[in-house]
Amino acid sequence: MTWTVRQAEPADAAEIARINVLSWQYAYRGIVADELLDQMSPQRRAPGWETWLSRPGADTVFVAEDRTGRIGAYCAVRETENSTGELIALYGDPRMWGTGAGRAVHHAGLRHLAALGHTHAELWVFQANMLARNFYRAHGWRPDGTTSTDHLQNQEIPTCRYRRHLPTHLPKTA
Numbered sequence: 001m002t003w004t005v006r007q008a009e010p011a012d013a014a015e016i017a018r019i020n021v022l023s024w025q026y027a028y029r030g031i032v033a034d035e036l037l038d039q040m041s042p043q044r045r046a047p048g049w050e051t052w053l054s055r056p057g058a059d060t061v062f063v064a065e066d067r068t069g070r071i072g073a074y075c076a077v078r079e080t081e082n083s084t085g086e087l088i089a090l091y092g093d094p095r096m097w098g099t100g101a102g103r104a105v106h107h108a109g110l111r112h113l114a115a116l117g118h119t120h121a122e123l124w125v126f127q128a129n130m131l132a133r134n135f136y137r138a139h140g141w142r143p144d145g146t147t148s149t150d151h152l153q154n155q156e157i158p159t160c161r162y163r164r165h166l167p168t169h170l171p172k173t174a
Contacts, residue, residue: 001066001099001100001101002066002067003064003065003066003072003073003099003100003101003104004064004065004066004067005062005063005064005065005104005105005107005108006062006063006065007060007061007062007063008053008061008062008063008074009053010050010053010054012049012053012061012063012071012074013046013047013049013050013053014042014046014049015063015071016049016053016061016063016071016074017042017043017045017046017048017049018042018093019071019073019074019091019092019093020042020045020049020074020089020091021040021041021042021045022093022094023091023092023093023094024037024040024091025037025038025040026094027094027129027131027132028126028129030128031126031128031129031157032126032152032155032157033152033153033154033155035153036152036153036155059076059077059078059088060076060077060078060109060112061074061075061076061089062074062075062076062077062105062108062109062112063105064100064101064102064104064105064108071093072092072093072096072099072101072102073090073091073092073093073096073101073102073104073105074089074090074091074092074105075087075089075090075091075102075105075106075108075109076088076089076090076109077109077110077112077113077121079113079116079118080118083117083118083119083120084118084119084120084121084122084163085113085116085118085120085121085122085166086121086122086123087106087109087110087113087121087122087123088123090102090105090106090109090123090132102135103139106139110166113166114166114167114168118166119165119166120163120164120165120166121163121164121166122144122161122162122163123136123141123161123162124148124150124159124160124161124162125159125160125162126150126157126158126159127147127157127158127159127160128157128158133162136162139164140164140165141162141163141164142162142163142164143160143161143162144161144162144163146160146161147159147160147161148160148161
């Protein structure tokens with residue numbers, strides 16, 4: 001499957017919200033409380049995404065779409081005040097996992113950070129999310145030993161930080 005990557009637009013908000021909710025409900029079951037996952041709704045998340053994608057100077061969000069225009073994955077990256085950029089989100093429609101959509105937006109996000117002058121990138125991932133951790137390891141990320149805890153409603157979820165060097169060249173295709 002071939003994916004085209006582009007910067008997300010406010011019109012993508014509903015589809016990004018749908019992918020976000022599906023990904024959370026699929027990947028985080030057993031990590032995040034079922035009650036929280038079950039009450040998630042793309043309709044409630046879409047306005048926040050539209051606002052985020054409309055802000056000037058906002059974090060950069062990339063989407064991977066197939067030749068029909070269907071979005072299969074998205075990622076968001078942000079600049080920091082030093083040489084390390086941050087991958088703040090990477091989610092794919094679970095029906096599209098394994099098709100290269102996630103890899104395509106991942107590479108686009110890292111290319112963007114490198115083009116901004118960053119030499120390293122970091123991300124935070126739930127410690128129990130082995131699916132994501134394996135994806136990141138396969139793409140050159142390594143845990144740096146730093147841990148934290150996310151607080152979601154009344155739940156504490158251990159997280160760990162991954163880092164990687166940003167090469168000067170990453171492939172443009174999935």
